[in-house]
Amino acid sequence: MNESIFTITDRKSLGAYLKREREAQGISVRKMAVLAEIRPATVQNVEKGSFTPRLDVLQRMLSALGKSIQIV
Numbered sequence: 001m002n003e004s005i006f007t008i009t010d011r012k013s014l015g016a017y018l019k020r021e022r023e024a025q026g027i028s029v030r031k032m033a034v035l036a037e038i039r040p041a042t043v044q045n046v047e048k049g050s051f052t053p054r055l056d057v058l059q060r061m062l063s064a065l066g067k068s069i070q071i072v
Helices: 011-024 029-036 040-048 055-064
Strands: none
Touching (some): 011 055
């Protein structure tokens, strides 16, 4: 099993990571919002780093990308 572990230190780097992963998978903002059951504006605000999502919202966004979060 190939695991990728990294640390996100601020909301701008979190947003950049989510946007990079979303675009790499060819998923639109609208599709991401549908998959994560959130508004497209929320996706955009998180990706810009202007909004810090609640943990449940972050998990849904990551799940939409086939990723998960592990808190240790």
